[in-house]
Amino acid sequence: MADRSTLQIQLEQGIAALGLSLPTDAVSRLLDYLALLERWNAAYNLTAIRDPAEMVSRHLLDSLAILPHVKGETLADLGTGPGLPGIPLAIAAPGRQVLLVDSNGKKVRFLREAIRALKLEGVRALQSRVEEVEGSFDCVTARAFASLTDMLAWGGHLLAPHGVWLAMKGKTPEEELAGVPSAFVVRGIHALAVPGLGSAERHLVVLEHANP
Template identity: 35%
Template structure:
């Protein structure tokens, strides 16, 4: 018997310690259907099988959730097809979310998702991360900033930490080389006003591929010269020799 996407997500979620309401499962199901349909004409994801999307996209995104997110403001940088921002919004309905991406086509897809899932207090911003960080509307305005598979930590910190308010948190969802990224990026984190508070390995149901979640607290205001202009962080990562 073939399980539906919602049934797979519920079962795998339970293995990861997550439980969903019927409404949340319905929303995740619609999200999956839109993702697969749109992926036929636009490259949103390399994986489309229900099991893989449930675990590697939805549950992976939700491992960034923490109890203090209720009612707070979160920016998801380089959101792509909406991960982790949209799953976090579905799971925590009173979280306020801003999805930031440099590609208008992807944001058009996400607007469709927001409408179909009837999500409130979530919007899209068509911006490069470096430009967002210099924009008074976004600079140091967010309680939480998330990013998943966007760039290595030395570069990613310059994209994300300028958006985090003092006392807020930057959450980076990382792969198996996270320890190397921390060693390489810790100086950049410090320069930008952050402090690494934890780097926890996380295990996805049925997978053992060495993922981790790095949490960085914003302890000081980011110096005014950061982020540097678009393209510079990637070419000349902060703290690199």
Template identity: 45%
Template sequence: MSGVSEQHADELMRGARELGIELSDRRQQQLLAYLALLIKWNKAYNLTAVRDPDEMVSRHLLDSLSVVPFVAEAGQRWLDVGSGGGMPGVPLAIMFPERSFTLLDSNGKKTRFLTQVKLELQLANLEIVHSRVEQYRPATPFDGITSRAFSSLQDFADWTRHLGAADSRWLAMKGVQPDDELQALPDDFHLDACHVLKVPGCQGQRHLLILRRTS
């Protein structure tokens, strides 16, 4: 795989183990194939600000895998909003082939890349949607909605409330704990849980904030 080395493969397996995740050979191969596509397309499409392939295992793959336990305990239908280069949606779709993941982005270059990822990795459980989130109207609500550095918590809640149901979970991946954003949460949302994410190889803080609708 172009751009992907044995060092990347070792770092992925070692980091996944630190996260408590045992990767099968197939899942490891799919994650590395995704990384190879990300490296290749990033040169022309500017999919991610991380340009160094040596940083992408920790900052993209392992960062995405860090929320696996929290997705595992939730429902079957997931939406990744502002998916960009496909994080965390693509790694999660690889890890949970029995669940469905919709990746939404308003940038046509990024959705073209994601469509190529779906085809090359043969991810039948992946749907790619090119749309603004406010205009997206699926037939049924999602069990879980993820975002990674997409927007403020207030905007995340406001723009996606029509996409979830009373028992849905909103998973927002953040750097430092955004106390000011929590203060500005809409009245119909509340913080259900905040988890510190320890991502192998990542410098700086990582937090997962789980939001629920206030009944």
């Protein structure tokens, strides 16, 4: 198993490859989050990925790859699971109010412990189905938790009038684009080069209200 210094080098190289400039303590805090996730994962099976080095690329760097597209003062991460991409984004760009939403009780218990242990100010976790969440957010993120049609039907009411919806996908979701509700418009589809993922495809679909 990779030790922390090896993981730190991998993470720092990945952040550099993404062209990101993060707060001075961000790498250390991201590794603290990873260690906490690894520890809880042994008992609660929060993620199928067990190898810490793989977690760096598939969880941390995958989440950080969308950072340049995140905007606004408030963010809701829907179907966040163990906090992805919400927690890495909160660590990388502190100061934003972040709501982590998941319907799974054990994942939300982990989220609350992570928020406490990592002292994540402005971050809170909510156990709820997406369609029952209330609020208005400048940015909404969702990491492959549903089709574009379903995620917008369930959570579209959460997007502020001039907000941006960031849907993280693997391959380009060509077959899903026709199902985007008429109230929303696709502003762009970006191929993401995530360090350490090799040939695995990652795409970000950026949506906004059609008539804000």
